[in-house]
Structure formats: structure tokens, C-alpha cells
Amino acid sequence: MKRKITLKQIARELGVSISTVSKSLKDSDEISTDTKQKVKAFAKLYNYRPNNIALSLKNRRTKNIGVVIPDIVHHFFTTVFRGIEKYANQHGYNVVVCVSDESYEKEVFNMELLANGSIDGFIMSVSAETQQKNDFSHLKEVMEQGFPLVLFDRVIDEIECDKVIMNDEEIAYQATAKMIAEGRKKIALVTTESYFNVSEKRAEGYKRALKEHGVDYDEKLTLVLPFKGVEESYIEDFVENKNFDGVLCVNEIFAVLLMATTQKKGIRVPEDVSVIGFTDGLLSRYSSPTLTTVAQHGEKMGEMAAEMLIEKLENEIGFHEEEDYRTEIIKATLIERGSTINT
């Protein structure tokens, strides 16, 4: 087991001071070419690499980004994460991930932990419980301590910081409008409980599309499913008792479940009913029929979030200008597949 070599050891071996070694490796012109070459050769031979921890302590920056997300076994979040990791890595940052598991307590705990020097800034999407409780003091806290924060997807209006969101309302409008254009008259909405602001936005877009196209909104055509533990009977009842010829689902699971149920009852997709979902994951691509769905471009969101955070981090060096927080909107796109009638 060979430990990593340090400046001190190189200095001792070469009979020079630590400063000389450090400067040589940085190619400082305070040091003679001769000495520099000796030091560099020696360092190369022993594969010297500066210790990140020491650098972090000295520079007061870790080159680590903290990512706090509600879930990791989840297509959207993993795509966002991939974008973050990719961009961060390209710019010399590492990523430490904490999963809040939709729990307020874990979220707070993890952020406090990370804020004790492990990271330079946060990228996060708040947990469901946090949204419910409406308590964001931990976010304010880290911001007051000087940590840049970028929120994505599940953002908080009350918190002033950089944000990356989707055009949920608009894309839901487009999806609904598309079904209306197909000639659908009774379009249902399958959504989750409403404390998720994204679900709310999607519902708004859905309603606006109906209204602007002169289609009556019937609240009985909205099915609200619980966040976890969806019973198949909920959907069966809905399909049995309601009469619809188009459905907008706020995620792909609901969409696939719904398609399976209608098909079982002999209702054909897309001939009898059009189905559009959200999240362009495996399910959408491999279901039968393949699912027309809203691609959220999570990777782009992640890259954008990382870019915004890193920009803040690197500029913090300069003088502290007035806070200018941006909200970037990553446009979702509708991917037309087999569950709708496409032109």
C-alpha cells in the first residue's frame, strides 16, 4: 500500500522547501528552470496529485455540487441528474447526491449535513412533504449562509433563487388541443393530488385548452389518483362509468394503466380514445400502442441547472453584485406515437 505523495515528501527528498515545490509545479517564474524541471520530473515519477481536501480548505471551495432530489428510481429525476453530472464533470465539479425520499425531515437533515463544508452550492427539487408543509426555512437558511441554490421542476415561488422549470401549462394546453384537433369532444384528465404545483399547472393548461376551443369542462372527467398505491379499481371504475374519447395523464404510468384498462374493455387506442401522457420513459416507448407523450428533456434541465449554479459559483469571486435570479424554461415537446391519431 503506497500512500499518495505530498509536497512535503517531495521537498524532503529533493532538499528544497515546500514552497519551492509548490511553485515549481505551478510553473512559477520565481523558480529557476533547472529546479522546476527537477521537481516536475520527480513529481511525475511519483505521480503527484494535490490533495483535494487541502485545496478545499485553503480555497474555501470544494468543487462539489450537492444535489437533493426526492427520488432516484424515477426516470425524470435520473435524466435531470445525468444532465447535472455531465455538465458538472465537464467543468471540474463532482456531484454528491442525497435522496430526500419525499420526506421533509430527510431533506432538512441532508442539506444541513452538506452545508457544513461538503459542497459549494445546491441543486434541488423539493420533496412532496416539504411542499405540503409549506415550510422552506431550510432553503432560506442555506441561502443566507451564502450557498447558491438552483431549484428545478418542483420549485417554490416564495424562494428567490435561480430556477429551471418546464412549460407545464403550455404543453398540457398543446396536448389537449391536439386531441381536440383530432375531433375529441370529451377529454378526461388523470392527475395526482394537487399539492404538486406541476400537476396543477398541467391541469390549468388542460382547462384553458378546453375553454379556448369551446369544449365544455366537466369536472367529473378528472380522475385524481393518490401519490402512491394506485388501486386498479380506481381506474376501472373511471373507465366504466365515464364516457370519454381522449385522456391526458400527468405521467406515463397512469397513461399505460389507463390504456391497459380500456383495451381490456374492448375500447381501442387510438381509434376509440386518444391517450397522451407525460414523461418520455421506457414505458412510453415500449407500450402497446406506443404512447404519445410529453418529453420533458430532463437532461437539458439538469445541464441548465448545473450551468446556472456553476456560473454563480465562479462569479462569486468577483464583487457581489445585486442578486439577479433567473428562471429558465426548458420547453417540453410532444412526441407523437401510436396512442393518438397523427396527421
Added chain:
Amino acid sequence: MKRKITLKQIARELGVSISTVSKSLKDSDEISTDTKQKVKAFAKLYNYRPNNIALSLKNRRTKNIGVVIPDIVHHFFTTVFRGIEKYANQHGYNVVVCVSDESYEKEVFNMELLANGSIDGFIMSVSAETQQKNDFSHLKEVMEQGFPLVLFDRVIDEIECDKVIMNDEEIAYQATAKMIAEGRKKIALVTTESYFNVSEKRAEGYKRALKEHGVDYDEKLTLVLPFKGVEESYIEDFVENKNFDGVLCVNEIFAVLLMATTQKKGIRVPEDVSVIGFTDGLLSRYSSPTLTTVAQHGEKMGEMAAEMLIEKLENEIGFHEEEDYRTEIIKATLIERGSTINT
């Protein structure tokens, strides 16, 4: 913006030395009860938390675990990651993730970066390219530097370290045997190119099951699909030209694609052909019919890997005993769903 308070500041405010503050907070009996109380009260008031970086430098341990995986937008890897993160968090460790993206170069680069002090040990699954190249010097390197290493799933026989694997051969045997028990006589195998040792193991189990049950092995019934970019025609040709009544697929995507193709051709699942896949992800659960599949229990694998790593990390403190490397096998289980005929 209030910066975090340090020992030095507390010391100055209270007119005592840094050592006294440090000792007081650790409740050392070198310090008078009176002084301790004062210090503690002050520290609490200002919400003092020791700086992780300084601690890391001092203790020469970061309480960070490095996880290097080929992909993150992948059900199996995310479940493993969830297990790692969960166990690590419960034991006071943070997790920094690097995605190798199946690239040898990125894998090497990331590991070198992490090895410069950012983490205490590695948990990883090697990239496809690394397996192909058969070059593991970077793994040996980090081990020589004293970093404990735990490999999971895609492990390397040549490297001596802790490992967590699945009983791939056995479960493939069981899956195949199950189809034979259903009365299937011509069982196909859909697999990936063979440099993945897991695919190989699965193929072995498949062959052994055929052999031990007196079913002839026909190599024409094996379809090898490329790692990326599967053309639908490959599968269509296979379904068209081969005659089989059961299929074992090494992942759920292949299984779902195959089911879609057979169904399109009027071949019913499971009446005419049984299908079994690997990876109990969303696809398996929501396909039509639902897919009988091998659940890999990734979360357990992750927990086990984290447990093994952390045990090594905590015991390293003691004297350096003889290396005792374990290989833990997490047993996969067959989940019977609608794509097979179950008893």
C-alpha cells in the same frame, strides 16, 4: 449573508483559546464546568457546526463514498444506488456519484479525480468498454493506494476485492426450468453481445437447464442483439424464422419488444409462447401481459455493497489484518406474472 462561525471566532468572542473551545464542545474534563457551559451556550446560540473539510483533513477520512456506475438512467443501477445511498446515509456517509457512461476513459478519469482525497472508498460496476478492453490497472491502482473497493454486478474475477453479485446462472436455470415445466420444448434465448459476464452466466444457466431436462440445445434459437440501437427487424426476423414456444430474455426491454412482435404476428403470450425477462422495472409491471421476470433486488445489493465498504473503512482503523475479501450473492427471485402460465 452570515458565514458559518468557527472555533476561532468563538474563542475570540469569549476571550479563551481555540483549544478550550474545542475541548469544551467535546465535553472534555480538562475544562471547568463553568467554562464549558458558557462555550456550549454560545456555540448553540450561533449554531456552530464543525467544518467537514477541516475534519477530513485532520482525520484523513472524508466520510464520503465514491460510486462509479456505467449509467444512471437505468432501473437496475438506480435501485442499487438507492440501496447504497440509504445505507450510507444511515451510517453518516455521503455519496458522490460519477457516471462512466460505459466509457473506459471516463471511468479512469473519474476514479483518479475521486482518489485525490474526495472519498474514502469505492463502490462500482465497471463499464462495458472496460470489460472489453480487459484493462483493470486503474482498479489495482486505487487499491494499492489503500482505497477499499467493492464491485457489484459487473465484477472482475482478476481483481481481488469485496464483491456483490447475483446468482445469474442459477436464476436463469430456474427461469428456463420453469418454462420446461410448463411443457415448452423450444426455448429461445435473447441476449447481448457476450463481453458482459452477466449475460454469459445467464446463458450458461439457460443451457444447463435444457441439458439437465433433456431438451436439445439449438444454437439457432439464440438471438444476440447489439448493446445499443436494436433494430426492430432483428427481432421480427427472429420471430418469423425461428420456431419457439418459450423465450428467456436477459433484460426487460428485449422481453417487451419480443412480446410486442409476437403479438403483432398473432402469436399469443402466454398461450403460444412463454416469455421471461430480467430486471423487475416499470416495463415488466405495466406491459401487456405483465411480464414474468427475474427481480434482481438491486436495493439489497446496494445496501450490501455499502455495508461491506463501510465495514472495511471503519475497521481499517485497527491493525491491518490479512485481507479477507468476501463475495456476497444476492439471490434473485422469479416473479410470476402474466407472460407465463403459472400454477
Added chain:
DNA sequence: TATCAACACGAAACCGTTTTCGTAGTTTTT
């Protein structure tokens, strides 16, 4: 020859902790 700048390097502070060791001042022992 005295002065001065350039050169090449080292000492030391600093980042924020922990911990060993030393030492005043007080109390106990003999």
C-alpha cells in the same frame, strides 16, 4: 567601489479542526 535590481529560494501565515504537552496557580500531602 558602493548601490541597486534581479534572481532564486525559504519562512511563515493561513484555511479550521484535534490533540499532545507544557505550565501557571491552587490544593493536598507529609
Added chain:
DNA sequence: AAAAACTACGAAAACGGTTTCGTGTTGATA
């Protein structure tokens, strides 16, 4: 009353770097 033992605290080293500033040695300039 002198020696020994506590008590309560501080100084300083250490972790591994970076960086400012100082300094001895040159060679050139006046």
C-alpha cells in the same frame, strides 16, 4: 513549610496545500 498532585487552561504541531513577504546571492550600474 516544602513537596507533590491537581485543576484549568493555552501554545503549538499536525493534516496538505497556497501565497505573501523577506532575504541572501548575484551581476550590472553609476
